[in-house]
Amino acid sequence: MADVACEISARGFLNSLLREWTGWSLAPAAEAEMEAGPGDGRLRIPLPSRGSVVEIAxxxxxxxxxxxxxxxxREHRAGAPARIMAFAEFAAAVAHEPAIVGPEAARAAPAFLGxxxxxxxxxxxxxxxxPAPGLxxxxxxxxxxxERALRFGHAVHPTPRSRDGFTPEDARTFAPEYGRGFPLRWWSAAPDAIVQGTSRAETAADLSAGLAAEDPALDRRIPAAAEGRVLLPMHPWQAARLTLDPAVDxxxxxxxxxxxxxxxxxxxxTTSLRSLxxxxxRVMLKHSLSLRLTNSLRLIKPVECARGLAVDALLQGSxxxxxxxxxxxxxxxGEPGYLALRGADGAVLPQTIVALRDNPFRGSGQRPAAVLAALCEIDPDGRGSALADTILRIAERxxxxxxxxxxVALRWFGSFLDLVVGPLLGMxxxxxxxxxxxxxxxxxxxxDGWPAEAFFRDCQGTxxxxxxxPVLAEAAPGLDLGxxxxxxxxxxxxxxxxxxIVNSVFAVIGAIAIAGLAREAVLIRQLRRFVEALAGTDLPDKTCLRLLLDAPTLGSKGNFMICFRNINENTDVTDPLAHYAGLPNPLAVAPAEVRP
Structure with a gap:
């Protein structure tokens, strides 16, 4: 298991590093195959402070x-035989290499490596x-x-499964990949200790009370004891930590x-950990959690709640x-409501926020559905994926x-573009x-394996x-879009x-191509034709479409250096574009130049 875990970790580490640092090179397959074996070549990463070059197939x-x-x-030094280098040693060497991570290497490396x-x-x-999901x-x-099938986290991140604050037992109890359900912790608060918001006729307090009333397994004494108060459905891990919080105490x-x-x-x-x-x-719950996942401390901010309500209200209209x-x-x-406690000074306590989200996957006969990240996650063998298995199942049928x-792969990708990419670019x-x-x-x-409908979640980031x-304000008079x-x-x-495109569509292209079901060049050409067709319609703003078709590079979030520099995206980043790195844009190649 350790070797497989290292290979999975190395893939995310390297793919994130290569997007942000340009000092690497690739030896072609003919030059590399003697030592690395058959494949597409050998990656070379120089480590000047060690006087060496590290290579991997x-x-x-x-x-x-x-x-x-x-x-x-494999680490190479002049005049010495190559030596095998473990992933942990390689990661430590990169984290201490100023030529890669900059002058803050010695200061930032310990927390990053942790x-x-x-x-x-x-x-x-x-x-x-x-267990392997077989999705x-x-x-x-x-x-x-x-939701439980995503086991390895962010595919382009140096620490795809880091959860600062979680013990291994916490993860086994509360993380989605282990599939263990757990009951909520129920608190109730005096109405004047509650901050709530809603974008619909039913208040957030009523929605929460409805959760309790409609749960057949909940002891009826709990809602009875809370009569005249507001019920708070708490994440049990967060509730345990909040009892030590002076404002909550x-x-x-x-x-x-x-x-x-x-x-x-x-x-x-669910895959985000904090959403249940x-x-x-009737609703899903999204909780503040006092832990850091990958790049962010996962505390919900009041402005995010207001944003969710504004988007829901906008979508309820014309x-x-x-x-x-x-x-x-x-x-x-939609995210039509939220609840939180207020402190002695009347201000919202962000660490207590719980947001409410529509749940269209209700009931034992729920329609089949899969989060895209789980479909595209590459299997431990470095080749298969749930998406590849789905396409092969259709082809066999x-x-x-x-x-x-x-x-089938090209038809599936075309259906995905129509169902997901067209609406999102169009909106x-x-x-x-x-x-x-x-x-x-x-x-x-x-x-039966084919994309049939699509769902977007997390309106708080809209x-x-x-x-x-001006047009949106006219369509929704009185709605604060600020x-x-x-x-x-x-x-x-x-x-x-x-x-x-970079995060989602490229993941689909990657999963299909890595499995050998279709070549990336063919899929990219299909994507370009799709975007060109959209650009040929009468959409009022084609800025994004022209960018996709013409820009030499596309921005990719700089996960490696955000993580290395210990930046909390939730509080430290005011301009997300400042942390983007340029990824060569494969769509910008003229279709005739993209060889099938």
Whole structure:
């Protein structure tokens, strides 16, 4: 398991590093194959402070930045034989190399390496204890099955499974990959100790009370004891930590806050960890958690709650109706309410916030659905994926053999573009709505393996294109859009290009190509034709489309250096574009130059 965990970790570490640092090189396959074996060549990383060059075999070279490598690392010094270098030693060498990470190497390396090794340990534990999901192998998964299937985290990150504040036992209890459900912790608060917001007729307090009333496994004495108060459905891990918080402890001591204990049906973590799902519940819950996952401390901010309400209200009106009519199979999960405690000074306590999100995957007969990140996660063998298994299942059913698998892959990708990419680009180009559509925020409804409908979640991160604000204000008079991220069309284009194309679409292309089902060049050409067709319509703002077609580079979030510099994206980043690195844009190559 340790060797496999190292290979998975090395892939995320290297792919994130290669996007932000240009000092690496690739030896072609003919030169590399004597030592590295068959493949696409050998990656070379110079380490000047050690007087060496480290090499690793590349078994899949990717134009979308999703390379696959094969261990071991080999360190070369002039006049000495090559030596095998473990992943941990390689990571430490990179973290202490000023030529790669800059002059802060010695200061920043210890904390960074702690996260690298914590993530490595978590991946090794998941390989040993979290069963391989087999997602898509025999049938379409349920929403819950897919949420637990993402075992290895962010595919382009040096610490894809770092969870500062979680012990291994915490992870086994509360992390989605282990599949363990747990009851909520139920608190109740005096109404004047509560801050709440809603964008619909039902208040957040009523929605929370409804959760308790509709849970068949919840002891009826809990809602009865809370009568006249506001029930708070708390994440049990966060609740335990909040009892040590002086501001929360003061509410308990004054009896404004009462702990009714744990109870009710099991809830299950989704891929984001802090969002919880229960098959019986009308809503999902998104909690503040006092821990750092990858780049951010996961505390919800009040402005994010306000943004979620504003987007939900906007989509309840004429803008939402126009979107639903134009793209009926694309659904945006509303976040119609939130609850939080207020401190002695009346201010919101962000560490207590719980947001409420629509749950369309309710009931035992829920429609098959899978989060895109789980579909695209590369298997431990470095080749397969749930998406590849799904495509092969369709091809086998249709009797097309190996050649048929390529045909199915291209058809599947075309359906994905129509279902997901078209609506998201269209909503930005036609309505000025910028959704952070990365892999964990996109869920595909499936029908015998084919994309049938799509769902976007996490409206709290939504942005607005400034040029569209007058039109949006006219469509929703009285609605305050000031809580939203506001970007110019040019800025929004770069952000959408990263989240939707680099993070999500390129992951689909990578998963298909790594499995050998279709070549990246063919898929990229298909994507370019799709974007060109959109650019040929009468959309009012084509800034993003022109960027995708013409820009020599696309922005990719600089996860490696954000993590290395210990930047908390949730509080330390005011301009997300300042941390983007340029990734060569494969779409900008003229279609005739992209060889099939």
């Amino acid at each position: 590349v078994v899949h070279r990717s134009s979308v930045g999703l390379h696959v490598f094969r261990l071991p690392f 996260r690298v090794f914590q993530s490595l340990s978590a991946i090794e534990d998941a390989l040993a204890r979290a 898509g192998l025999h049938a379409d998964p349920s929403f819950q099955e897919a 003061a509410l308990f001591r004054s009896s404004q806050l009462i702990d009714h204990g744990s109870g009710g049906s099991p809830w299950f973590a 799902y229960a098959p019986h519940a 803008v939402g109706a126009a979107i639903a009519a134009r793209w009926p199979r694309f659904h945006i999960l 249709e009797g097309g053999g190996a050649q048929g698998a390529e045909t 930005q180009c036609a309505f000025g709505l910028l959704f952070g559509a990365h892999q964990q925020n996109l869920v595909l409804g499936l029908d 942005g607005f294109v400034r040029e569209f604000l 809580s939203g991220h506001r970007f110019t069309a040019a800025e929004a284009a770069r952000i959408m290009a990263y989240y939707l």
